[in-house]
Amino acid sequence: MDLKVIESLLEKYLNAETSLKEEEKLRAYFSSGQVAPHLQEYSPMFSYFSRAKEEKYSGKVAYKPGKRKVYSWVAVAASIMILLGVVAQKESQVSEFGTYEDPELAMQKTREALQMVSMYMNDGTEDLSYLQEFNTTTDKIVQNP
Known part of the structure; x- marks a missing residue:
């Protein structure tokens, strides 16, 4: 993908102006492993978002009805x-x-x-x-x- 397009998408992303499809393009670019050196600082952020999206809570919530009384x-x-x-x-x-x-x-x-x-x-x-x-x-x- 063209570096100019990625830079403009990244700027739009930081200004909270991107669509979901544009954000998906950014995630794909930063997870590809072929990230430009000056954009390397954003890689951990996008990899965290990808991992966090897959996380699910599997524990149970403890409910104690006695305290309400x-x-x-x-x-x-x-x-x-x-x-x-x-x-x-x-x-x-x-x-x-x-x-x-x-x-x-x-x-x-x-x-x-x-x-x-x-x-x-x-x-x-x-x-x-x-x-x-x-x-x-x-x-x-x-x-x-």
Whole structure:
């Protein structure tokens, strides 16, 4: 077979553009034993494909039906635990309107919220001092032309 044809088929093969007949031509060429020296690196690949095509699995697959039962019990137990956790959390912490039934817990949460607001307010007032300096400088420029 012409070397130019083989090279073009090989290029098409590497770009995944060959048909089954073209791939068969390539396999025949690389298994013929008369491969050009610069194409020798592709010979092991095509010989592997030929051998792999003939392989068949003759072993048996082991099936163990007992493990499925274990997984189903684990799923049931996990579902029960999640349900109990949700019910216990609803009863102890917050009513349906988002208020706390325990006055001490409500006071603690309110303090946390107010501390967070205070922190952000303090950060904001620090930035206002720079703005005030800018305003006074601008006023000086406008008053003294």
